[in-house]
Amino acid sequence: MASIHKSTAVPDTAVVSLGEMPRPTNQRRFLRAFLRNKIGVLGLVIVAVMIFSAVFAPVISPYDPNKTNVRARLTPPNETFFLGTDEYGRDIFSRLLYGASISLTIAVIAQTVSVGIGVTMGLVSGWYGGWIDDLIMRLADAVFALPGLIFLTVWVSILEPSKESIYLALGLIGWAADARMMRSQVLSLKEREYVIAARAMGASVPRIMLRHLLPNGLAPTIVLASLGIAGIILTESGLSFLGLGVQIPNPSWGTMIDMGRNFTTSAWWYAVFPGLAIMITVLGFNFLGDGLRDALDPTLYD
Amino acid sequence: MTKYLTRRLIQVIPTLLFIYTITFALSYLMPGDPIRAQLGEEYYRLPPETIAAMEESLGLNRPFFVQYLDFVTRMVRLDLGKSYIQKEEVSNIIGYRLPRTLQLMAGGMFVSLIIGIPAGVVSALKQYSWIDHLLMVLALIGLSMPVFWQGLIAQLLFTQSKTGIALFPVAGYGDGNPVYMILPSLVLGTSLSATIARVTRSSMLEVRGQDYLRTARAKGLTPRLVLVRHHLRNALIPVVTVIGLQVAGLMTGSLLTETIFNWPGLGRAIVPAIQTRDTPVIMGILMYGALTFIVINLLTDLIYAIVDPRIRYA
Numbered sequence: 001m002a003s004i005h006k007s008t009a010v011p012d013t014a015v016v017s018l019g020e021m022p023r024p025t026n027q028r029r030f031l032r033a034f035l036r037n038k039i040g041v042l043g044l045v046i047v048a049v050m051i052f053s054a055v056f057a058p059v060i061s062p063y064d065p066n067k068t069n070v071r072a073r074l075t076p077p078n079e080t081f082f083l084g085t086d087e088y089g090r091d092i093f094s095r096l097l098y099g100a101s102i103s104l105t106i107a108v109i110a111q112t113v114s115v116g117i118g119v120t121m122g123l124v125s126g127w128y129g130g131w132i133d134d135l136i137m138r139l140a141d142a143v144f145a146l147p148g149l150i151f152l153t154v155w156v157s158i159l160e161p162s163k164e165s166i167y168l169a170l171g172l173i174g175w176a177a178d179a180r181m182m183r184s185q186v187l188s189l190k191e192r193e194y195v196i197a198a199r200a201m202g203a204s205v206p207r208i209m210l211r212h213l214l215p216n217g218l219a220p221t222i223v224l225a226s227l228g229i230a231g232i233i234l235t236e237s238g239l240s241f242l243g244l245g246v247q248i249p250n251p252s253w254g255t256m257i258d259m260g261r262n263f264t265t266s267a268w269w270y271a272v273f274p275g276l277a278i279m280i281t282v283l284g285f286n287f288l289g290d291g292l293r294d295a296l297d298p299t300l301y302d
Numbered sequence: 303m304t305k306y307l308t309r310r311l312i313q314v315i316p317t318l319l320f321i322y323t324i325t326f327a328l329s330y331l332m333p334g335d336p337i338r339a340q341l342g343e344e345y346y347r348l349p350p351e352t353i354a355a356m357e358e359s360l361g362l363n364r365p366f367f368v369q370y371l372d373f374v375t376r377m378v379r380l381d382l383g384k385s386y387i388q389k390e391e392v393s394n395i396i397g398y399r400l401p402r403t404l405q406l407m408a409g410g411m412f413v414s415l416i417i418g419i420p421a422g423v424v425s426a427l428k429q430y431s432w433i434d435h436l437l438m439v440l441a442l443i444g445l446s447m448p449v450f451w452q453g454l455i456a457q458l459l460f461t462q463s464k465t466g467i468a469l470f471p472v473a474g475y476g477d478g479n480p481v482y483m484i485l486p487s488l489v490l491g492t493s494l495s496a497t498i499a500r501v502t503r504s505s506m507l508e509v510r511g512q513d514y515l516r517t518a519r520a521k522g523l524t525p526r527l528v529l530v531r532h533h534l535r536n537a538l539i540p541v542v543t544v545i546g547l548q549v550a551g552l553m554t555g556s557l558l559t560e561t562i563f564n565w566p567g568l569g570r571a572i573v574p575a576i577q578t579r580d581t582p583v584i585m586g587i588l589m590y591g592a593l594t595f596i597v598i599n600l601l602t603d604l605i606y607a608i609v610d611p612r613i614r615y616a
Contacts, residue, residue, distance in 0.1 A: 039439070144547065144550075145547075145549075145550055145595065145599075146550060147550040147551075147553040147554045147557075147591070147595075148550070148554060149554040149557060149558070150553065150554060150557065150572070150588075150591070153572070153573060153576055154325075154328055154576060154584075157332050157576045157577070158328060158331055158332050158333070160333075230445075230446065234446075234448055237448050238448060238449070238450065238554070238558055241448070241450050241558065241561075242557075242558075242561065242573060254448070257448070257450065257451055257454070261454055261562075264454055264457065264458055264465075265458075265462065265464060265465065268458055268465055271451070271454050272454075272455065272458075274451075275447070275448060275451030275454070275455070278446075278447075278448050278451065279443070279446050279447045279448070279451070282445075282446035282447075283442060283443060283446040286442050286445060286446055287442065290442070
C-alpha cells in the first residue's frame with residue numbers, strides 16, 4: 001500500500017524529476033536549455049518586473065499609497081489614476097506597488113523557512129534511513145494532507161497574525177515537498193563514489209551533508225522553491241482575504257480584494273486589479289518553475 | 303479486501319483521537335474566551351460574579367484535563383455538545399452545513415473532471431501542437447488565480463446585467479435550487495481541473511509507449527477503443543492519486559468559495575467560531591472535516607483497485 005503511494009503520489013507541484021546539480025561543464029548547457037524555453041524566460045521576466053516594482057515602489061508610485069482624497073473617491077481608471085481609486089480616494093496603482101513588496105517579502109521569507117526545514121528533514125531522513133526516515137516521511141504525509149488555510153486560520157487565532165508567526169506557519173505547511181525531494185536526492189547521492197570516498201576518509205556527517213549532499217542535491221529544490229513561492233502568495237492572499245492576514249498600514253493584495261469586494265458593482269476596478277496582480281505574479285513564478293524544471297531534466301524531451 | 307478495509311477503518315479511531323486532542327489543546331490555548339467575545343464591551347461593565355457564574359454554566363472554570371475528559375467522553379457518546387454562542391446543538395449545526403459543503407465539493411470535483419480529463423487527453427494526443435500549448439498555458443493560468451478572486455469575477459460577469467450578463471443568482475443557497483450551485487462549483491473546480499489536466503497529460507504520455515497498447519492496436523481494436531479502454535484507463539491511476547491528495551485543497555477552496563457565494567457550509571461556520579472561541583463548534587467542524595478527509599482518501603485507495611486490477615489489498 002505504502003509503496004503505491006510513494007511511487008505514484010506526486011502532487012502537481014512536486015512533479016520534478018531528479019536532475020543533478022549542473023556541474024560547471026553542464027551549467028552552460030542548462031542555461032541554454034532554459035533560455036530556449038520561451039515560457040520559462042517569460043516567467044523570469046515577470047518575476048524580475050515584480051521584484052523591481054516591489055523594491056522601487058517608493059520611486060515608481062505616482063502617489064502616496066495612504067494619501068486620502070475625498071473628492072476623488074472610487075474614481076474609475078483614467079489618465080490621472082491609472083487603475084482608479086478606492087473608497088478613500090487612494091490611488092490603487094500606488095497601493096498595488098507597495099502591496100507587491102509585502103506579498104513578495106512574505107512569500108520569499110516563508111519559502112526560505114520552508115526550504116530550510118524541508119532540506120534539513122530530507123538530508124536527515126535520506127542519510128539515516130530506518131525509523132528516523134519513517135517518522136519524518138509520515139510527518140511529511142500528514143503535513144501534505146493538512147488543509148493549509150484552515151490550519152493557518154487556527155494558528156493566527158492563537159498566535160496573533162504578526163509577520164513572524166505567519167512566516168513560520170507558512171513555512172511549517174510547505175516543507176513536506178522539499179523534504180521528499182531532498183530525501184530522494186540523498187538516497188541516490190549517498191551511493192556515489194565521492195560520497196563513499198569522503199566517508200572512508202573519515203569526514204564527519206555534517207561535513208558530508210554540507211559539502212557533498214547539499215550542493216549536489218539542491219537543484220530540484222530550486223524548482224520547488226519557485227513553485228512554492230507561487231503557492232504561498234496564493235495561500236497568504238486567501239488568509240488576508242478572510243481578514244486574518246498581517247495587519248500593517250499598507251495592505252497586501254489579498255486584503256485589497258477583501259476591501260474591494262464590498263464595491264464590486266459600483267467600482268469593479270477596486271477588487272479586480274489586485275487579483276490580476278496576484279495572478280500575474282503567481283503565473284510568473286509558475287512559468288519560471290516549469291522552465292527551470294524542463295531545463296534541469298533533459299529526459300523530458302523525448 | 304474485507305480485512306484491509308477493517309484495518310483501515312480501525313486506524314480511523316486513533317487518528318481522530320489525535321486530531322481531537324490537538325484541536326482541544328489549541329482551542330484551550332487560544333487567547334480570549336467565548337464569554338468575552340460574546341459580550342464585547344459589556345464584559346468590563348458586568349460584576350465579576352456574573353462573569354464567574356457564566357463561566358461556571360459553560361464549565362469553563364474547570365481545569366484543562368477535566369474539560370478534556372468531559373469532551374472526550376461526550377464524543378464517545380456521539381454528543382458534540384452545544385455551541386457556547388448560538389446555544390444550539392453542534393450536531394444540528396453540522397447536520398445542516400456538512401451536506402451543503404459536501405454538495406459544493408462534489409460539484410467542484412465534477413467540474414474539474416469534466417474539464418480536466420478531456421483537456422489532458424487532447425493535450426497528450428496532440429503533444430507540442432498549438433492546442434497542447436494553449437491548454438497547458440490555460441491550465442497554468444487556472445492554477446495561478448486566487449479562488450476567491452475568480453468568484454468575484456464570475457459574479458461580475460455572470461450575475462448582473464450592469465457588469466455582464468444576468469445568467470445566475472449572485473449568491474446564496476436558494477433552498478437547494480441547483481441553479482445556485484453552478485457558479486460556485488465552476489469556481490471551486492477551476493484550479494483542480496488545471497491540476498487534473500496537467501497530470502492526465504503527463505500520465506497519458508508516459509503510458510503511450512507501453513507494449514499493451516501496441517498489442518491492443520495489433521489485434522485490430524478501433525483507435526477509440528484503444529484510447530478509452532487501454533490508454534486512458536491506465537493513465538488514470540495517477541489522476542486518482544492526485545484527486546485524493548487534492549481533497550485538502552478542495553476543502554480550503556470551499557472555505558473561500560463559501561465566503562464569496564454566501565454558501566451555508568461548514569467553512570462559513572468555522573471562521574466566526576474561531577473568532578468567538580466557540581470550542582464545541584470548532585471541534586465538531588474539524589472532526590467532521592477530518593472524517594470527510596479520511597473517508598475520501600479511503601475511497602481513493604479503493605478506486606485504485608477498480609482502475610488498476612493489478613492492485614490487490616491483502
